Amino acid sequence: MSQIFNRSTNAIARLSIWGAVFILGGVGWAASILNRSAYNTNQGVTVKQPVPFGHEHHVAGLGIDCRYCHSFVEKSASAGIPPTATCINCHKLIWSDSPMLEPVRESFRTGKPLNWRKVYDLPDFVYFDHSIHVAKGVGCVSCHGRVDKMRLTAQFPSLQMEWCIACHRNPEKFLRPKDRIFDLTWAAADQETLGRDLAKQNHLRSTVALTNCSTCHR
Amino acid sequence: MRRLLFLAGGPVLALALSGCRNDMHHQAKIKPFRESKFFADGASARALPEGTVARGFLREDSALWRGHGPDGKFVEQIPVPLTRALLLRGQERFNVFCSPCHGRTGQGQGMIVQRGFKRPTSFHADRLRAERAGYFFDVITNGFGQMSGYAVQVTPEDRWAVVAWIRTLQASQHMPGDFLEKGDREHLDTAALASQPEPAASGHSPSKKSSLSSSETK
Numbered sequence: 001m002s003q004i005f006n007r008s009t010n011a012i013a014r015l016s017i018w019g020a021v022f023i024l025g026g027v028g029w030a031a032s033i034l035n036r037s038a039y040n041t042n043q044g045v046t047v048k049q050p051v052p053f054g055h056e057h058h059v060a061g062l063g064i065d066c067r068y069c070h071s072f073v074e075k076s077a078s079a080g081i082p083p084t085a086t087c088i089n090c091h092k093l094i095w096s097d098s099p100m101l102e103p104v105r106e107s108f109r110t111g112k113p114l115n116w117r118k119v120y121d122l123p124d125f126v127y128f129d130h131s132i133h134v135a136k137g138v139g140c141v142s143c144h145g146r147v148d149k150m151r152l153t154a155q156f157p158s159l160q161m162e163w164c165i166a167c168h169r170n171p172e173k174f175l176r177p178k179d180r181i182f183d184l185t186w187a188a189a190d191q192e193t194l195g196r197d198l199a200k201q202n203h204l205r206s207t208v209a210l211t212n213c214s215t216c217h218r
Numbered sequence: 219m220r221r222l223l224f225l226a227g228g229p230v231l232a233l234a235l236s237g238c239r240n241d242m243h244h245q246a247k248i249k250p251f252r253e254s255k256f257f258a259d260g261a262s263a264r265a266l267p268e269g270t271v272a273r274g275f276l277r278e279d280s281a282l283w284r285g286h287g288p289d290g291k292f293v294e295q296i297p298v299p300l301t302r303a304l305l306l307r308g309q310e311r312f313n314v315f316c317s318p319c320h321g322r323t324g325q326g327q328g329m330i331v332q333r334g335f336k337r338p339t340s341f342h343a344d345r346l347r348a349e350r351a352g353y354f355f356d357v358i359t360n361g362f363g364q365m366s367g368y369a370v371q372v373t374p375e376d377r378w379a380v381v382a383w384i385r386t387l388q389a390s391q392h393m394p395g396d397f398l399e400k401g402d403r404e405h406l407d408t409a410a411l412a413s414q415p416e417p418a419a420s421g422h423s424p425s426k427k428s429s430l431s432s433s434e435t436k
Contacts, residue, residue, distance in 0.1 A: 062329045065314040071371040078250035089366045090318075093335050112259050116251075124245040 041158040047117045050103045052152060059184070060148040066140055066182045077129040081116055084108045119153050125217055136202045137175040141184045142167070148184050168210040172199045283374050285355030292352030296385070298378050308383030311376045315368055324387040336364045341384055342391045354381045 016023065038044055058064050066073065069086055073079035084107040095101055107114045122128055133143075140147070145156030157163050167174055172195030180186045188194045198204075209215065248254065254262035266272060277283035281293045298304065313322060321328040324341035331337045339346055358377045361367035372380065395403065 062318070062333070064318055064329075067314045068318065068371075076250075081251050083370065085366065085370070090330050090335060092366075093364060094330070094333055113261050115253070115260075123243040124247065124249065125242050 036158065036160070041160055042121075042155050043158045044154050044156075046152040046154045047119050049117055049152075050114050051101065055147045055150050055153055057151075066147075073130045074134050075131050077127075077131065079130045084114055119155050120159065122159065127216060127218055134181055136171070136204055137178065137181070137198050138167075138171075139174075139176045139181045139183070139186075142174045146184055164216065165211060168215070169207055171204055171210065172196050175199060175202070175204075277374075281352070285352035285359070292350040292356060294350050294352070296351045296378050296382055298375070300382060304379050304382055305386055307376065308379035308381070308386070311372060311380050312383045315372055316380065319365070323391075324384065338363075338365065341388055347388055347392070351381050351385070354384055 034040060059066070069082040070079040071082070084104060087101075087104050088108050091101055091104060096105075103114060106112075143157060145154075147153065173191060175195045175198040176186065176188065177194075177198070204210070248262045250263070252262050253260050257264070279297075281287055281297045286292050312320075317328055318330045319328040319335055319338055320326055320341065321331075326338045326340045341347075355377050357365070358372060358380060359367055359369045359374075368377075398406065
């Protein structure tokens with residue numbers, strides 16, 4: 001039986017023993033980069049929808065409030081994907097023969113919901129609730145970005161737990177007054193002072209409570 | 219042969235690792251708006267079967283929940299206590315759900331109308347000023363002409379708040395001049411002068427300017 005390894009592999013073997021630290025470190029580093037990359041998190045990625053709905057046009061162009069369509073965002077865990085009837089409110093008369101909107105009209109005729117794809121798909125072991133974030137003073141823009149500048153809706157943050165925790169540790173960096181929650185362009189003159197005042201005023205729980213596992217996982 | 223095993227090991231390990239992830243991320247449960255294979259239309263959220271009333275939703279007080287008395291006539295007055303909070307809530311809801319067509323002042327020139335939707339009657343027209351409160355409640359609930367009903371988006375409590383705000387808008391356009399307090403009257407006159415297309419700069423008396431600033435600081 002011939003030898004499997006050539007004599008020259010000895011050098012490689014020695015080198016890899018000494019280099020193991022660097023090799024393992026390098027692999028770990030590559031894995032962490034891959035883990036945070038859009039390939040894994042879908043950050044900044046748009047999703048193909050049945051109708052290429054443009055937030056930019058409806059929000060910035062027409063000035064429609066977020067709540068006109070996402071009507072339950074202040075009261076329930078889910079912000080609410082509008083029923084087809086909400087589209088038809090306007091599109092019965094506007095762009096009413098546009099071929100692009102045929103799936104909308106078909107859905108309205110048949111009663112079969114449009115199959116909108118989720119852009120922010122949280123894992124099922126996360127119990128996110130929109131209403132509590134709105135009630136405590138977190139604005140739409142903090143998590144959804146400048147939706148008024150998105151032609152097609154993309155996922156703004158990484159949605160990784162480190163991103164959630166960054167705010168749960170220091171919510172005062174993001175809190176805003178109640179009447180500015182839905183204002184995508186507003187920014188505080190002095191966020192530090194305002195945030196601290198709002199945290200007190202809105203009875204935010206302590207950092208310990210906000211970063212408790214069971215706050216988001218149950 | 220051994221080399222083959224080594225080569226096959228990589229993909230098998232990768233497959234095994236990726237398998238760890240998905241059970242918990244995508245659990246076999248229904249979250250809001252998730253598709254259901256069980257029902258023919260694919261919707262997991264089901265509409266109430268016809269002729270049934272959900273617990274706590276028996277709405278016997280016809281005036282409060284439907285805007286008309288037992289005789290079928292629309293109620294004359296808003297059947298909830300008028301408070302500042304109710305008016306502000308009405309203003310907010312009006313601006314979200316009604317202003318796209320009716321405009322923020324109720325003249326009927328909202329952005330959607332400017333883009334081609336049928337122009338609604340101004341709230342300041344004689345017919346609508348004479349209508350009973352219950353009529354507006356009914357139109358918000360069931361729609362009118364090209365307007366769809368907003369029963370899904372606007373709760374009955376909020377509908378009365380919106381009616382109160384419509385009444386406020388109507389009053390604002392038909393207030394007798396001497397009803398206003400002196401400072402407010404001067405404020406209005408100054409604003410009217412300032413908004414004229416051809417500014418008569420010399421006609422501006424300094425006393426009026428000072429009254430404007432004093433009423434603003436109040």
